[in-house]
Structure formats: structure tokens, C-alpha cells
Amino acid sequence: MPGWLLWLTGYLVVRVRCAAPERFLNLALAQGLYFWDARWMGEEWLEIRIRAGDFRRLRPAARQARARVRIRRRVGLPFWWRALRRRPGLLWGVVSVVAAVYVWSCFVWSVEVAAPEGWQRLGPGDILAWAEENSLRPPVLRANLDANRLAEKLMLDRQELAWAGIRLAGTRVIIEVVERRFPDTATSTGPAHLVAERDAVVEEVTVIAGQARVKPGDTVRRGQILIAGIMLPEEGDQAQPGQGFSRPRLVSARGRVWGRVWYEAVGQAPLVEEERVPTGNQVREIKVIVAGREINVKPLRGIPYASFQEERWWWAWPVWRGFSLPLAVEAGTYREVEVRRHGRSLEQALDAARARVTAYLRVQIPAPAEILEEQVQVLPATPGQVRVRVTWQVRQNIATVFPLK
Amino acid sequence: MAQGEKSSGGSKLRRVESSLVELLDLPADVVFDLPRLTVIGNRRVVVQNHRGIVAYTPRQVRVGATGGEVEITGEELQLEAILSEEVVVRGRIARINLRLT
Numbered sequence: 001m002p003g004w005l006l007w008l009t010g011y012l013v014v015r016v017r018c019a020a021p022e023r024f025l026n027l028a029l030a031q032g033l034y035f036w037d038a039r040w041m042g043e044e045w046l047e048i049r050i051r052a053g054d055f056r057r058l059r060p061a062a063r064q065a066r067a068r069v070r071i072r073r074r075v076g077l078p079f080w081w082r083a084l085r086r087r088p089g090l091l092w093g094v095v096s097v098v099a100a101v102y103v104w105s106c107f108v109w110s111v112e113v114a115a116p117e118g119w120q121r122l123g124p125g126d127i128l129a130w131a132e133e134n135s136l137r138p139p140v141l142r143a144n145l146d147a148n149r150l151a152e153k154l155m156l157d158r159q160e161l162a163w164a165g166i167r168l169a170g171t172r173v174i175i176e177v178v179e180r181r182f183p184d185t186a187t188s189t190g191p192a193h194l195v196a197e198r199d200a201v202v203e204e205v206t207v208i209a210g211q212a213r214v215k216p217g218d219t220v221r222r223g224q225i226l227i228a229g230i231m232l233p234e235e236g237d238q239a240q241p242g243q244g245f246s247r248p249r250l251v252s253a254r255g256r257v258w259g260r261v262w263y264e265a266v267g268q269a270p271l272v273e274e275e276r277v278p279t280g281n282q283v284r285e286i287k288v289i290v291a292g293r294e295i296n297v298k299p300l301r302g303i304p305y306a307s308f309q310e311e312r313w314w315w316a317w318p319v320w321r322g323f324s325l326p327l328a329v330e331a332g333t334y335r336e337v338e339v340r341r342h343g344r345s346l347e348q349a350l351d352a353a354r355a356r357v358t359a360y361l362r363v364q365i366p367a368p369a370e371i372l373e374e375q376v377q378v379l380p381a382t383p384g385q386v387r388v389r390v391t392w393q394v395r396q397n398i399a400t401v402f403p404l405k
Numbered sequence: 406m407a408q409g410e411k412s413s414g415g416s417k418l419r420r421v422e423s424s425l426v427e428l429l430d431l432p433a434d435v436v437f438d439l440p441r442l443t444v445i446g447n448r449r450v451v452v453q454n455h456r457g458i459v460a461y462t463p464r465q466v467r468v469g470a471t472g473g474e475v476e477i478t479g480e481e482l483q484l485e486a487i488l489s490e491e492v493v494v495r496g497r498i499a500r501i502n503l504r505l506t
Contacts, residue, residue, distance in 0.1 A: 026457035029489055038484035040463050048487075
């Protein structure tokens with residue numbers, strides 16, 4: 001019998017003192033009893049283990065072999081239960097602790113934000129604020145939380161994000177985000193030029209340090225020097241005799257150059273929109289992986305749906321103090337989806353395409369910028385699609401630091 | 406003595422039985438009720454078909470069997486299980502002596 005089953009039925013640790021313990025054992029064996037883990041405890045006492053119910057039946061053998069039998073320990077659920085019954089307070093305590101832990105674990109108690117690739121424009125506070133707005137504020141019932149839907153919403157709400165994932169880890173919610181990469185605009189401390197970030201028409205030049213090389217109305221190319229960090233000697237300096245040769249001075253150019261910049265993007269949208277609606281049907285497979293060996297607990301014989309969404313779930317025995325068990329559970333859920341096609345008018349499709357392009361452009365422009373003009377041009381497209389080009393004229397700071405060393 | 410007659414009659418029967426067993430290729434432990442030993446390294450011996458425990462000390466276990474006894478010598482010996490069908494001896498086993506006729 002396995003150990004846990006013995007524990008469930010209960011057993012006794014009994015000590016026997018007898019001149020001929022073997023005789024006692026054989027007599028008891030003849031009664032149909034059985035023992036395990038028999039060992040000598042010192043010279044006189046033999047310790048044996050028997051099933052809880054067999055103790056009474058030990059009596060005749062003990063009498064015949066003139067053995068003294070003593071119960072040392074009662075082990076197992078029945079004894080545990082009996083002790084508990086005598087102390088109802090303890091029982092209620094245990095039940096209420098278990099219930100409290102269960103109820104507690106139904107809630108999310110903390111929200112954490114992680115950015116594996118670091119922060120750029122956003123900070124953890126922004127994401128936490130978003131979480132608050134979207135009623136992800138502890139305590140939240142875990143059951144009410146749709147992590148996938150929330151992650152999708154986060155990505156839509158925050159265009160600065162390239163990716164967002166939300167997962168539940170016990171009573172914690174971990175929001176992982178990856179920001180879109182933007183060029184580094186860190187100001188350098190050494191000598192530097194300010195150069196044009198993109199092709200633009202200069203509108204306004206404000207110099208704090210350095211020498212302006214462009215004036216309003218100039219067309220500049222990307223990379224062209226706007227405010228130079230090299231101060232060339234003025235004409236008047238050279239004219240002065242006896243002063244010697246005045247050398248150019250290096251500074252860290254600072255200032256602001258506003259320019260008109262054109263942003264352009266093309267996007268398309270289908271005239272027939274596809275929507276994938278879950279039908280509620282689903283099949284599931286469950287695998288248990290023990291020490292690298294896969295056991296199909298609930299195997300799957302093919303997926304009976306024409307179109308479906310797959311969702312995988314993975315659990316591995318957690319590492320606790322460097323100790324883990326090679327046990328993992330993998331489950332796959334396949335949800336049937338119905339593909340619904342909605343035809344839409346040309347205007348609706350154009351609006352959708354335009355919204356898509358606009359969302360893209362909004363991420364491209366820097367934070368302090370002003371959209372001056374928007375042009376939408378309908379382009380020829382493949383049948384069933386509409387295609388638009390959106391051009392934005394934006395007023396923005398076009399200066400970016402270009403270190404001289 | 407009645408017992409002697411019985412045993413000599415038994416040995417004659419045994420001989421017939423023996424040749425029959427060989428002829429039919431039957432397992433001897435089943436037919437003759439002989440002990441069957443399973444030895445796992447030096448840590449465990451399972452004696453099936455036993456006739457009770459003759460002696461038990463931490464250094465020696467003697468298990469009764471048809472035709473004699475099985476003597477297991479070693480150190481820190483424990484009787485892991487004592488059932489009517491089998492006895493399991495656990496410990497550092499050094500020697501197994503078969504005192505069978």
C-alpha cells in the first residue's frame with residue numbers, strides 16, 4: 001500500500017516487548033494481520049506499524065506470546081480528524097484560514113509594470129495611470145479580468161507602445177510593455193552642431209548658442225547644419241590688424257529651429273471587412289510533461305473547425321529556493337470563430353483606411369508639433385481595396401544634436 | 406513412526422512430482438511451495454512464500470521456508486513489510502544463506 005493511502009486510512013506505531021518477538025509476529029501473521037517497518041528500538045523494544053483497525057486483533061497474539069504492546073503514535077487522517085473534532089475552534093480556524101486564503105487569492109492585489117527594453121517616452125506611472133482608468137485597480141476579481149482584451153486595448157490606447165502584454169501571476173498583474181524605438185535625442189555636453197532632422201522649410205530660428213546658418217524661408221535637407229557649433233571669426237575681426245589670427249571657437253550649439261515638415265503615409269482598407277466572432281464552441285487538449293516525457297491527459301484528434309483561434313497555456317512547477325520539480329502542464333484551447341463579412345460603402349472604407357494612416361502618422365511626429373494641413377489623396381488600388389495617401393504638413397522643431405567629436 | 410512413514414511416502418511422491426515438473430516445465434516455486442527471493446542490490450531482499458519469521462535482530466533475519474530457512478545477514482536490518490505472502494527485508498545486506506534441504 002502506498003504511503004499516502006496508509007496515511008488516509010490511519011496507522012499505529014506500536015512498540016512490543018517480548019521474550020520471543022518472532023513468535024509474536026508469526027502469531028499475529030497467522031491472524032491475517034500484517035506489519036511494516038519493523039525495527040529494533042534498543043535491546044528490548046521492537047517497533048512495528050500496523051493498520052489502525054488491526055490493533056484489537058493483536059490482543060490474542062500478544063496474550064499467547066506474553067508480549068507487552070504499547071501504542072507509541074497514532075498517525076493518519078482519522079486520528080487527525082478526531083483530534084480536530086475535539087477542538088472545534090481549531091477546525092473552524094483551519095476552515096476559515098483556508099477560506100480566507102482562497103477568497104484572498106481570487107483578487108488581484110498589485111499591478112506591476114515592466115519594460116524589458118527600458119523606457120523612452122513613457123514611464124511606469126503612465127501605464128499605471130492607464131490601468132487605473134481601465135478599472136485595473138486592486139482589488140479586482142481575477143475572474144473579471146480579461147488579460148488579452150486589456151493588452152489589446154492598451155496597445156490601441158497607447159500608440160507609443162510596440163507591444164503590450166498582461167499576465168496574471170498569482171495575485172499580481174504584470175503589465176509588460178515595449179516602446180517603439182525613437183531616435184535618441186539626448187543633448188550632448190561637448191561641442192556640437194544642430195542639424196536638420198528631416199527635409200524641411202525653415203520658419204523660425206532662435207539661437208541660444210552657436211551661429212545660425214539658415215534663415216526663415218530656406219529649404220534644408222536632412223543632416224544640413226542649422227546652427228553651427230563652430231564660431232567662425234566675424235569679418236570685422238579679420239580686418240583688425242595686429243590682433244593675430246583669430247581661431248574658430250567650438251561650442252555646443254543650442255537653439256530651436258521651427259520648420260515645416262511633410263509627413264506622408266499610404267494605407268489601405270478592404271471594402272469587405274472580415275470580423276472573427278467566437279461561436280462559443282471550443283476543444284481543448286491537455287498535456288502533462290514529467291521529466292521531459294509528454295503525457296497526453298486529454299488528447300485531441302484534429303481540430304473540427306474551419307477557422308479558429310488558438311490559445312496556449314503553460315504552467316511549470318515554480319522554482320522555490322532553488323528547488324523545482326520537472327513537472328509542467330501544457331494546455332491548448334481552440335475556439336471556433338465565425339468569419340463574418342460586412343460589406344461597406346466606399347466612404348466607410350476610405351474612412352477606415354484614413355484612420356489607419358492617421359494613427360500611424362501620429363506616432364511619427366514628435367510631441368511638440370502642430371499639424372498645419374492635411375491632404376488626403378485616393379490612390380488606385382487592387383479590386384476590393386481602397387488606398388489613400390495622407391500628407392501632413394507639420395510645424396515642429398527640426399533641430400537635432402550632432403556632436404562634433 | 407507414523408510420521409516417518411508419511412515422510413518416506415512423501416519423498417517417493419516428491420520424486421514422481423519432480424520428474425513430472427521437469428517434463429512439463431512447471432515453475433518449481435509454485436509446485437513445491439519453495440521460497441522465491443528477489444534481491445535488489447545490497448539494500449533489499451523480498452522473500453515470497455515464507456513460513457514466518459524465525460529470528461530477527463538488526464544484524465540477522467531468519468525467515469522460515471519450506472524445507473528450512475533463509476538467513477539474511479547484514480547491518481541495520483529492518484522488516485519493511487511482513488505480510489502473509491511475503492517478507493521484505495531492508496538494510497545493508499551482506500550475505501544470504503539458504504539453509505534448505
